[in-house]
Amino acid sequence: MTDDPKKRNDQSERYDDFLAGIDQMQAVEREKQFLKGISEHGGGEDDLTVLGPLGDRVRGIREQKGLSLADVASRTGFDPGYLARIESSEVAPPLGALIKLAKALDMKMGYFLGTGEAVAYSVVRKDERRKISRRARTEDKKYGYTYQSLAPNMADRKMEPFLVTLEPSEDVQTSTHAGQEFIFVLDGRMEAIVGEDRIVLDAGDSIYYDSTVAHMVRCVDGPQTLILAVLYTNDK
Numbered sequence: 001m002t003d004d005p006k007k008r009n010d011q012s013e014r015y016d017d018f019l020a021g022i023d024q025m026q027a028v029e030r031e032k033q034f035l036k037g038i039s040e041h042g043g044g045e046d047d048l049t050v051l052g053p054l055g056d057r058v059r060g061i062r063e064q065k066g067l068s069l070a071d072v073a074s075r076t077g078f079d080p081g082y083l084a085r086i087e088s089s090e091v092a093p094p095l096g097a098l099i100k101l102a103k104a105l106d107m108k109m110g111y112f113l114g115t116g117e118a119v120a121y122s123v124v125r126k127d128e129r130r131k132i133s134r135r136a137r138t139e140d141k142k143y144g145y146t147y148q149s150l151a152p153n154m155a156d157r158k159m160e161p162f163l164v165t166l167e168p169s170e171d172v173q174t175s176t177h178a179g180q181e182f183i184f185v186l187d188g189r190m191e192a193i194v195g196e197d198r199i200v201l202d203a204g205d206s207i208y209y210d211s212t213v214a215h216m217v218r219c220v221d222g223p224q225t226l227i228l229a230v231l232y233t234n235d236k
Helices: 005-039 054-064 069-076 080-087 095-104
Strands: 131-135 142-149 159-166 180-187 189-194 197-202 206-210 215-219 225-232
Touching: 054 069, 054 080, 069 080, 069 095, 095 225, 159 215, 180 189, 180 197, 189 206, 189 225, 197 206
Parallel strands: none
Antiparallel strands: 131 142, 142 159, 159 225, 180 206, 180 225, 189 197, 189 215
């Protein structure tokens, strides 16, 4: 039996074509997955399209999931009246409360902060930052800080970066939620309460803590404190 070089070459070419076909299919699949990744909304739910003010988003998702205020209250520990005020935009929830709401509604926290279509990377210009003030709409009352999301449309993000302006407040109510927090003081002085400890930080100082431990931060010794806060919320 003689070895036919032409036949061997034909077989080799068919095998190369086969491998090329596999590579092409894998490339197509990778492209599909990439496109899916950058097109998914920050909430990770293809059929959820509620956008608008934060309170409207919370109410819209709650209603789409068939939950009552009492249901969400039982999942978060919040009073139903407080939840109703959030939904009507009478009060903006603190970040810790927003994290608990997101988990109760089985959503990523970023869904409630996003300003449009999710993208593969996020650039936020200085003049494009959207401020969320913890000031009641019907009452001239301050709650201690305002915050701006620094990556509102980043798809499938694992961290939530914020620029936070702390204002003097007598409120020392701590909170707990899943995840971790990193804070870098940019300007002013800040007091961090973590568990039983009170730590004062100046500009240039930083702190990292487990947010399952009761905690809060506040401005001290000045009109305002500017901080960079990065939250890891352990979202799905």
